Amino acid sequence: MKNKTFREERSGQILVITALVISLLIISTTQYFYQLQAENKANEKIPTEILLAIKVGAFRTVEVSLANITNGGSNTTLEENVNEWIKSLRIRNTYGILVANTSLWNIPPYNSGLLINWSENGYGISSACTNFSFRLLGTKFDVHFDFFANITTTLRVDGYYQIQGGEKNVVLICEVLNEGNPALAKGFEVSYYNGTRWINVEDFSLTDYGNGTYRITFNAIVESKDVNVSVGVIDTRGIYAQANKTLQRSRKT
């Protein structure tokens, strides 16, 4: 009877303590899940966007360098530009400590990150390739990422000629590719060899099929049986590629 009275007297205090424990449990559990969610958000989202921004910059640097080199710039431009971009990135990066390593692709046919082959068989390639390796160390993330920035403009030229009066009517089919995919051209340069020198063709007719394929026609005055042509293209990125081809007479009418 005495025990019962004691229990009855303390039951109110037990109620308060139980309520306190429940409250603490609610608060700590909710805060734990909240923090976990916030950490995951920081871990997943922020570095992805930074990575993309860095990738866009790296590809653009290689692209601009290749445009410069193929338009008469020095072959060292690629290395100089990549170094300058990395320097700017280190200075301006506000997301954490950035460790960057770059290497110009040197495995044949590439040399010092470049492959420029403007051949005689109707195929021309202008390409630059650099390997980038980054480590971004922030307060809530430590990300390691590597990628290759490969920029390639390819030109394929094929064609034939037909005799038209005293002249040779040349028909060329040109295909422009960016990283292996059809791409648009900003402009073409066409010339042919007349036996003594290269003649620049000013008034050629150009048909754009809209899918990276172009048809060029012009008249050439050439004595020889075959006609040597040279086609140069500047793509929309400003990269120049050139291909030479020896054309033969077509019997088609």
Added chain:
Amino acid sequence: MKIRENRKGQIRIIEAFFSALLIISALLLTSSLNYPNKEETLDELTQMGINVLLELDNNGTLAEFIDNQDWLGIKRSLEILLPNGVWFNLTVFDNNMTVLNQDFSITNGKAPSQRKASIEYLCVSRKTTFQVYTVRLQLAKVG
């Protein structure tokens, strides 16, 4: 004896009231944690800013606008890409951190008093002469 028992009843009520108060306040506190706080809004704005700049730069538009000093083009693009109720101010710097758009403010109004998110983005020029621009975009929620 009777008076004492009556008082006990009042104490029980106070204790029960106090217990209920504890649990309710705990629930109120946790529910307030689920709402985004100022810090979260700032992260959201930072992400929005980087995404907008990435979208503009990915296809070379941003670099072309800067190369051609087409500040109005940048302003119009930001007005289209950013949602209503977001204030922006964009500044373009060259390699030496000299402001390039000194004569034209790329903004959609007066700076609000709210906290601002500031994003610094590196944009490589499309000119054959190599140039890296620093683009500083400030964003804030209005209202």
